[in-house]
Amino acid sequence: xxxxxxxxxxxxEALTDSAFPFHYSHHYLHTSxxxxxxxxxxxxxVRSGTAVHIVNGQRYYLKPGSMFLLTPVxxxxxxxxxxxxxxxxxxxxxxxxxxxxxxxxxxxxxxxWHTDWKQGDRPMECEVIRLCGEIDARGPWAWEAASASxxxxxxDLMRACMNQHPVKEEQQVTAVHxxxxxxxxxxxxxxxxxxxxxxxxxxxxxxxxxxSHIFHQELGQSYQGFLLQLRLQFASSLxxxxxxxxxxVSGASGFHTLPYFQHKxxxxxxxxxxAYRATFAASVTRG
Numbered sequence: 165x166x167x168x169x170x171x172x173x174x175x176x177e178a179l180t181d182s183a184f185p186f187h188y189s190h191h192y193l194h195t196s197x198x199x200x201x202x203x204x205x206x207x208x209x210v211r212s213g214t215a216v217h218i219v220n221g222q223r224y225y226l227k228p229g230s231m232f233l234l235t236p237v238x239x240x241x242x243x244x245x246x247x248x249x250x251x252x253x254x255x256x257x258x259x260x261x262x263x264x265x266x267x268x269x270x271x272x273x274x275x276x277w278h279t280d281w282k283q284g285d286r287p288m289e290c291e292v293i294r295l296c297g298e299i300d301a302r303g304p305w306a307w308e309a310a311s312a313s314x315x316x317x318x319x320d321l322m323r324a325c326m327n328q329h330p331v332k333e334e335q336q337v338t339a340v341h342x343x344x345x346x347x348x349x350x351x352x353x354x355x356x357x358x359x360x361x362x363x364x365x366x367x368x369x370x371x372x373x374x375x376s377h378i379f380h381q382e383l384g385q386s387y388q389g390f391l392l393q394l395r396l397q398f399a400s401s402l403x404x405x406x407x408x409x410x411x412x413v414s415g416a417s418g419f420h421t422l423p424y425f426q427h428k429x430x431x432x433x434x435x436x437x438x439a440y441r442a443t444f445a446a447s448v449t450r451g
Contacts, residue, residue, distance in 0.1 A: 184302060185258040185260065185261055186255065186256070186257050186261065186299045186307075186310045186314070187255075187257075187299065188253065188255045188296040189254045189256075190251075190252075190253050191250075192249040192251050193242060194244065195244070196241065196243045196244070197242040198241055199239055200239070200241070201236070201240070202236060204236065204257065205233065205235055205236070206234040206255070207233050207234075207254070207257070207314070207317065208231065208255075209252070209292045210229065210250065210252050211228060211251040211252070211253060212228050212248065212250075212251040213244055213248045213251055214226060214248070214250070216242075217230075217240060217241075217242055218242075219234070219238055219239070220401040220404065221405055221444055224276070226242075226250065227280065229281040229282060229288075230278070230279075230280050231280075231281060231317075232276060232277060232279075233277040235270070237352065237398050237401065238276070239401045241405075253292055253296060259345070259349045260349070261310070262311065262314070263315065264342065266318060267349075268345065269322065277322065277325050278325070279328065281324075288317070294313055295310060295313040295314055298313060340382050343368040343370055343375070344378060346367060347365075347367060347375070347379070350367045350368075351394060356395075356417060357418065358418075361388070375387070393432075394418075395417045395419060396417075396428060399413050399414070399437070400429075400440065403437055403440055403444070404440075404444045410422070410426070410437045410438055410441075413437065414426075425437070
């Protein structure tokens with residue numbers, strides 16, 4: 165990779181307003197779109213063309229009918245093949261647009277949701293077009309219609325991914341307490357800055373002590389443990405998606421001392437951040 169600049173961060177406020185938390189864009193990409201990340205969820209559908217899609221350093225092949233969902237901790241870049249432009253429709257949204265069970269699934273998922281619908285799958289393509297139309301028109305009941313359409317698409321995407329990669333029963337996600345869902349959304353948006361338990365508990369409307377108890381009860385790990393995993397996941401993606409130094413990756417991921425970052429990174433991945441980057445680069449070269 166040759167990304168001399170850090171991945172661009174695209175802010176949600178640049179796209180939409182808080183009163184209507186949906187936005188869509190329709191692109192024809194003739195050239196590569198450099199590595200970047202968003203502050204929102206992005207559901208994308210390919211109508212025509214082909215491309216290499218790199219997400220957190222992993223390569224995926226896009227073709228007509230491809231669909232994927234990106235989260236606020238994912239880095240990605242697109243490289244269309246020269247023969248034809250990539251026509252892609254993107255739907256941007258926030259967690260609170262969805263039912264609690266789907267919010268819980270979004271918060272807990274750590275893998276890319278990607279599937280390839282059969283080319284010419286008219287029901288799915290029509291559903292995507294309808295969703296974009298609702299977002300664009302903002303007519304009566306547009307919020308409810310957009311939410312219902314998005315929910316149906318996400319459920320179909322989840323089912324397709326589960327059929328491709330069955331989930332063990334013990335890994336199934338149940339609905340999370342409403343206050344904890346609110347806290348998780350806030351953490352996903354703000355984990356790169358100093359984030360105290362007291363601050364997140366206030367966002368959830370709970371006392372710090374009760375919040376800590378409920379958080380562990382609902383998610384099976386402590387608030388600090390979950391926050392650490394968010395930061396480490398982000399850091400690992402940044403190491404494979406940019407040429408930032410390890411020190412810069414540490415700061416950009418929310419760590420405030422380099423030794424602590426290196427120690428925790430090695431605990432999770434079994435190697436130092438530098439070795440992780442080198443191992444990934446070697447695997448790409450071999451591939």
